[in-house]
Amino acid sequence: MGKFEFDIARVRSDFPILDRKVNRCPLVYLDNAATTHVPDQVLAVIANHYHTHNANVHRGAHTLSLEATGYFEKARERVAEFVGANRKSEVVFTRGTTDSINLVAQSWGAANRKSGVAVTAMEHHSNFIPWQQLCRARRKKLGVVPLDSSGDLDLDALEVMLRKDDIGLVAVTQVSNVLGTVNPLRDIVELAHRFGALVLIDAAQAVRHEAIQAHELECDFLCFSGHKMMGPTGIGVLYGKASLLEKIPPFAFGGEMADRVDAIRSTFQPAPLKFEAGTPNYVGAIGLAASIDYLKGVGLSAIRLREQELLRYAEKRIRSISEVRVLGSPKRRAGCLSFAVEGRNPFDVAAMLDAQGIAVRSGSMCAQPLVKNLDVAQVVRISPAFYNTFEELDACIAALEETVAMLPPALQG
Structure with missing residues (x-):
């Protein structure tokens, strides 16, 4: 075998x-497509952080805060390397894939009010409903790309949609959470870009066993969750091209993401911090980095x-x-x-x-x-x-x- x-x-x-x-x-x-288990090695890293380094990140000059911030940002570097980002600033920590997709839907959607969105008929609700609601609110087209009788994506239908409609973004899963269909991402990215559309990839079901290099693939956004890859729950990743993250506005507001605040207006930190309002799940990010190390150790x-x-x-x-x-x-x-x-x-x-x-x-x-x-x-x-x-x-x-x-x-x- x-x-x-x-x-x-x-x-x-x-x-x-x-x-x-x-x-x-x-x-x-x-039931590993829903949640994987967490190895002792990852649990030990999480426990060690709480035992020896725990403090809020990016906010203090004291030793524990500096240590925690260092581990948090090293985790960002590990994730950036894992997904093939050009730089660690292209990695935003979120609560999970769903949170990452909603972030893009609200932030990109706020900056692109004229374009519709194409999704596929195999999408998880997390990569379907945010775009449906965005298009309803903007009164723009939501195109649903059909499947063939085998469960593969109909790329000809996608091309017709891109050619005929004003589609600004294609949202597609890397691997279907029902059929297990592995989508031809290179073909999809090339096709979408040919017509001027961005591509968001939901990699939640693929991240453990279908490695991806985002920069090489030239996708625009990529999302996944820690709990699908032997990591803790409540931590997720949004990869975005630096040029896009710089342009799109934040949609959640609070501490740390702000630069200057007065009674009239506020300005915001550069990406990725402008998308990480409030205290981030820094221990979850550290645990996620440990899960990457574990998976690479296994091979x-x-x-x-x-x-x-x-x-x-x-x-x-x-x-x-x-x-x-x-x-x-x-x-x-x-x-x-x-x-x-x-x-x-x-x-x-x-x-x-x-x-x-x-x-x-x-x-x-x-x-x-x-x-x-x-x-x-x-x-x-x-x-x-x-x-x-x-x-x-x-x-x-x-x-x-x-x-x-x-x-x-x-x-x-």
């Missing part, structure tokens, strides 16, 4: 939660290869179960796959799997437009991470087969 550059038993030992039991069964955690290429094999194995096994339909067959799939069980309620399926210690996701995945297009009401999703094992997938498949047998369609309401 493939050889990798790391020892899976050693890696799993970094995540004690994987040894716990749920409903008296060994935990099989297959980003090894992580990608292992997760690809886990997902291929899971898809092959699930497709063999009668009455189960795997959704989509994109050219490239990463991170997750979703399926429907004929006549069964996805929440019932997930609950029966949970009764055997198996954690999966059920529902619309916060992607209702996509799920409706798939002609299902809700789905079940599995999303393995590199710390999962093939034996855990076997346990999940066996439990799913048992669930299908025990939960006949006639019992569903």
